Amino acid sequence: xxxxxxxxxxxxxxxxxxxxxxxxxxxxxxxxxxxxxxxxxxxxxxxxxxxxxxxxxxxxxxxxxxxxxxxxxxxxxxxxxxxxxxxxxxxxxxxxxxxxxxxxxxxxxxxxxxxxxxxxxxxxxxxxxxxxxxxxxxxxxxxxxxxxxxxxxxxxxxxxxxxxxxxxxxxxxxxxxxxxxxxxxxxxxxxxxxxxxxxxxxxxxxxxxxxxxxxxxxxxxxxxxxxxxxxxxxxxxxxxxxxxxxxxxxxxxxxxxxxxxxxxxxxxxxxxxxxxxxxxxxxxxxxxxxxxxxxxxxxxxxxxxxxxxxxxxxxxxxxxxxxxxxxxxxxxxxxxxxxxxxxxxxxxxxxxxxxxxxxxxxxxxxxxxxxxxxxxxxxxxxxxxxxxxxxxxxxxxxxxxxxxxxxxxxxxxxxxxxxxxxxxxxxxxxx
Amino acid sequence: xxxxxxxxxxxxxxxxxxxxxxxxxxxxxxxxxxxxxxxxxxxxxxxxxxxxxxxxxxxxxxxxxxxxxxxxxxxxxxxxxxxxxxxxxxxxxxxxxxxxxxxxxxxxxxxxxxxxxxxxxxxxxxxxxxxxxxxxxxxxxxxxxxxxxxxxxxxxxxxxxxxxxxxxxxxxxxxxxxxxxxxxxxxxxxxxxxxxxxxxxxxxxxxxxxxxxxxxxxxxxxxxxxxxxxxxxxxxxx
Numbered sequence: 001x002x003x004x005x006x007x008x009x010x011x012x013x014x015x016x017x018x019x020x021x022x023x024x025x026x027x028x029x030x031x032x033x034x035x036x037x038x039x040x041x042x043x044x045x046x047x048x049x050x051x052x053x054x055x056x057x058x059x060x061x062x063x064x065x066x067x068x069x070x071x072x073x074x075x076x077x078x079x080x081x082x083x084x085x086x087x088x089x090x091x092x093x094x095x096x097x098x099x100x101x102x103x104x105x106x107x108x109x110x111x112x113x114x115x116x117x118x119x120x121x122x123x124x125x126x127x128x129x130x131x132x133x134x135x136x137x138x139x140x141x142x143x144x145x146x147x148x149x150x151x152x153x154x155x156x157x158x159x160x161x162x163x164x165x166x167x168x169x170x171x172x173x174x175x176x177x178x179x180x181x182x183x184x185x186x187x188x189x190x191x192x193x194x195x196x197x198x199x200x201x202x203x204x205x206x207x208x209x210x211x212x213x214x215x216x217x218x219x220x221x222x223x224x225x226x227x228x229x230x231x232x233x234x235x236x237x238x239x240x241x242x243x244x245x246x247x248x249x250x251x252x253x254x255x256x257x258x259x260x261x262x263x264x265x266x267x268x269x270x271x272x273x274x275x276x277x278x279x280x281x282x283x284x285x286x287x288x289x290x291x292x293x294x295x296x297x298x299x300x301x302x303x304x305x306x307x308x309x310x311x312x313x314x315x316x317x318x319x320x321x322x323x324x325x326x327x328x329x330x331x332x333x334x335x336x337x338x339x340x341x342x343x344x345x346x347x348x349x350x351x352x353x354x355x356x357x358x359x360x361x362x363x364x365x366x367x368x369x370x371x372x373x374x375x376x377x378x379x380x381x382x383x384x385x386x387x388x389x390x391x392x393x394x395x396x397x398x399x400x401x402x403x404x405x406x407x408x409x410x411x412x413x414x415x416x417x418x419x420x421x422x423x424x425x426x427x428x429x430x431x
Numbered sequence: 432x433x434x435x436x437x438x439x440x441x442x443x444x445x446x447x448x449x450x451x452x453x454x455x456x457x458x459x460x461x462x463x464x465x466x467x468x469x470x471x472x473x474x475x476x477x478x479x480x481x482x483x484x485x486x487x488x489x490x491x492x493x494x495x496x497x498x499x500x501x502x503x504x505x506x507x508x509x510x511x512x513x514x515x516x517x518x519x520x521x522x523x524x525x526x527x528x529x530x531x532x533x534x535x536x537x538x539x540x541x542x543x544x545x546x547x548x549x550x551x552x553x554x555x556x557x558x559x560x561x562x563x564x565x566x567x568x569x570x571x572x573x574x575x576x577x578x579x580x581x582x583x584x585x586x587x588x589x590x591x592x593x594x595x596x597x598x599x600x601x602x603x604x605x606x607x608x609x610x611x612x613x614x615x616x617x618x619x620x621x622x623x624x625x626x627x628x629x630x631x632x633x634x635x636x637x638x639x640x641x642x643x644x645x646x647x648x649x650x651x652x653x654x655x656x657x658x659x660x661x662x663x664x665x666x667x668x669x
Binding site: 013029170179390391 | 473474478481482513517525619623644648
């Protein structure tokens with residue numbers, strides 16, 4: 001007996017499934033994963049990991065593994081305000097490199113703390129406008145969540161997490177070994193239900209959410225979540241990775257925009273997005289920040305932030321706090337609105353209200369061909385597929401920056417619309 | 432491209448079931464409940480820290496299995512999701528289950544399962560399944576009371592053809608491993624909402640169903656068509 005199968009390779013059906021491991025003793029999952037990449041690569045459709053040949057500008061040269069040169073409209077970088085390339089930022093980094101050398105060469109609680117780090121801490125407090133807070137710097141934004149949560153939460157505590165929260169929050173909860181609960185994305189009633197159940201017996205409760213969610217580009221409902229959590233005696237962690245320096249009257253983020261900044265217990269910011277560097281920080285009560293400095297294991301047992309990045313990020317923050325930052329934020333909002341408006345009616349963009357614009361193309365089987373098609377037509381976004389997002393809701397995320405021009409945004413929208421027509425995911429006109 | 436489905440990984444097909452009704456729903460469930468029922472060798476799928484996956488399948492088999500005039504019959508299968516054995520030379524398994532509990536109103540089916548598939552199958556003559564005419568819902572009950580009432584949470588449906596490969600483990604005394612595939616036309620989705628939850632029932636055999644939380648994924652086979660579910664020769668793991 002035989003059955004006809006669609007004429008497409010297996011890797012179209014199986015974008016690598018992050019759940020899959022194997023019970024055998026030989027790491028067969030690694031072999032399968034490798035075969036998956038090799039097969040796509042052999043057919044010339046593997047579009048991931050194409051090395052860039054220059055900085056993360058709005059248009060960038062890159063190269064496929066097979067040597068194919070690419071010239072890409074870059075809608076896949078988090079350099080939202082362009083500070084990663086700002087001449088003053090680069091100059092500050094160069095000066096720090098000359099003065100302090102390549103690395104901090106020690107843990108921050110030992111010899112790795114540099115004068116530069118103390119300056120960055122002060123600038124962060126000044127910027128955030130909460131002088132009673134302290135800062136704990138981390139060499140990775142991911143580490144801020146894993147380190148902070150596991151330092152502060154223990155076995156008998158409760159952590160309540162938005163289901164769409166970032167992996168670093170989930171992993172922090174796992175390391176803490178606390179009792180973990182999940183509420184439906186931004187669902188206040190569901191959160192209340194959980195808090196009501198655990199509040200009477202819990203000695204410590206932490207509610208974790210985000211400023212802007214990276215899969216959908218929507219905002220956390222902080223103006224409702226924070227007061228609700230407080231009413232049950234819970235503390236709140238807000239990850240502002242994709243919103244710090246990008247929104248709010250002073251650019252302090254989604255918590256400022258929604259009027260709850262001073263009620264957030266643990267504000268998590270990253271330096272790899274709006275500041276175009278790497279690393280991140282926890283901003284919390286001074287004694288908490290000091291405790292986390294020592295008890296966040298991934299901080300204590302890692303090298304401190306490197307001098308060049310620290311100085312560059314500090315300069316970017318200074319610029320972001322001033323009129324330059326305000327202008328860039330205004331341009332960012334305008335560009336994001338322009339891209340969303342340009343795509344509306346042509347493709348499905350979900351509930352995005354920010355500079356992250358997901359184009360939901362649906363079937364996972366399109367992931368490989370679409371990423372390949374877009375790259376070959378001069379556009380790079382960031383592909384997400386099941387299980388990172390629900391089945392049949394695969395998407396390509398477009399990250400808008402303040403530095404994109406109207407022409408580039410128009411070209412991006414045209415390429416996406418052409419892809420939608422060619423690959424069959426264009427929005428159907430309303431009946 | 433065509434594919435030979437008579438055997439896989441050197442293992443011959445032992446049965447090709449013809450299904451005329453199939454609803455398969457997956458819920459999130461506390462990992463503590465999953466770990467209590469799993470053989471130690473198996474690794475549960477952990478969707479998020481502390482969250483595993485439980486699935487329930489309601490199946491109606493076409494007439495003519497076992498004998499030419501045999502009537503339609505029903506099956507309910509309760510499984511938890513576990514990691515596969517990827518050293519087996521087969522297409523990528525999309526789902527892998529530990530078969531925790533199976534019930535059927537067909538004594539022939541129960542005999543077949545015990546002989547060839549080795550799932551823990553119980554004969555329940557009073558088992559009743561009521562599939563909705565559009566295929567997007569099912570009710571299940573027996574003389575002990577209601578077991579499940581499901582209704583798709585998607586506002587619209589689109590049935591598409593699929594060939595899905597999977598693996599399963601079962602333990603009746605010894606741990607066994609098997610391969611299956613499902614071929615047919617189905618609608619799968621993960622849209623939010625409450626399609627219904629399983630009710631406490633003897634079928635769960637010690638699995639704490641109170642640990643079930645929200646629905647994760649739903650699959651409905653297209654009504655009016657015949658779908659196939661094939662099983663291959665089982666191998667011992669211990």
